[in-house]
Amino acid sequence: MATTTRDFYDSLGVSRDAGQDEIQSAYRKLARTYHPDVNKDPGAEDRFKEISEAYSVLSDPATRRRYDAFGPDFRQVPEDVDPDTWARARAGRGARGGRPGAGAGAGAGPGGPAGFGEGVGFEDLLEGLFSGRGGGRAGRGWGPIPGADQEAEIELTVEDAYRGGRRSITVGGRRIDVNIPAGVTDGQRIRLAGQGGRGSDGAAAGDLYLIVRIAPHPRYRVEGRDIRVQLPVTPWEAALGASVAVDTPAGEAKVKVPAGSSSGRRLRLRGRGMPNPRGTPGDLFAEVRIMVPATLPDAERQLFEQLAAVSTFDPRRR
Known part of the structure; x- marks a missing residue:
């Protein structure tokens, strides 16, 4: 089970009052930097997972509200606990000094989202919140407490x-x-x-x-619902145009390579990306990559030499 100790706002590099657009923008920028397909540093994958979890929490208004109220313990606090009640219980425990020795390491620490006071522990707060349910700890039981998510x-x-x-x-x-x-x-x-x-x-x-x-894939790169794949073509297919096969997660598809295509040209197959049960599917983008033989038979070499002799094309001329 995944656990997180770093503050989610710090993970994305945004302030606690950041709007959804700012959060989304920060996530996209960091995702492009740390995606394992792009960044091969040993720690990039863990960093990518960290920012993805932070975004999944902060991009959902309801989940973000719980995180802001309860801090790192927000998944342990039952759903029916009101944030205002929690704040009052926290304040009351802090005023009484809490249980001696309790609260070490609880919450987010100084300045964190939970902000427990010195000596105030997670169990102390739960005791206050649930003391009216089934007798509380005075009755040797917490009373019915829903399981944590x-x-x-x-x-x-x-x-x-x-x-x-x-x-x-x-x-x-x-x-x-x-x-x-x-x-x-x-x-x-x-x-x-x-x-x-x-x-x-x-x-x-x-x-x-x-x-x-x-997981990273040797052929596909997934960006949201769009899928990108390289499309190897011969020099003559790129120059003259051709209909060639391209692999997709759903199987082989045909794509038309326009005449005069250079390496890097993106060909869009609308709706061939990741499915979307609730809306429009993503697209698949096939990126042209012109390939040449490592070795040439004599007959093919002669044809390339003839082309070189008659062609006036200079790709380096602007």
Whole structure:
């Protein structure tokens, strides 16, 4: 199960009052820098996962509100706990000094989003919040407390993310069957209701959220719902134009290479990117890459020599 100790705002390099546009812009910039397909530094993948988790939390208004209120413990606090009640309980515990020795390491620390006072621990606050439920700790029990939501990562190939389907995963020693929707994207969260932490005294279990990670692929590069792939062509196909085959996660497709295409030209196959069950699918972009033989038979060499002799084309002339 994934755990996070760094402040999500710091991870994205934005202030705590940043708007959604600023958060999205910061995420896109960092994702382009640290994506494992682009950045081969050993720590780039971990950094990419960190900023993806931060974005998944801060881009959702409801989840961001809980994070702002409860700090790193926001996934442990039951859904029915009101942030204002939590703040009052925190203030009250801080005024009384809390339990001796409690609270070390709890919350986000000084200046963090939870901001627990000295000596105020997570259990202390829960005690105050739930003291009216089932007698509290005075009655030797917390009362019914819903299970905490949990998170885990699931790594998929581009093909598996494209097609979706059933998968079996192991989380916390439990084997769980998961239905992967077709067209899931990197960083997307899949909710498994009731598969999180167990509740106490008959309370409902929490939910398990699977964070999708799409593994690097030797052929495809996924950007949101768009897919990019290189398209090798011969010099004559690029010069004269041709209809050539291109691999896609859904199978082979045909793309028309216009005459006079140079390496780097992008050919768009609309709707051939990642599926979108709730809207428009992404596109597939095939990037022309002109290939030449490593060695030439005599007959082909003569033809290239004849072309070189008669052609006036100079690619270096502006």
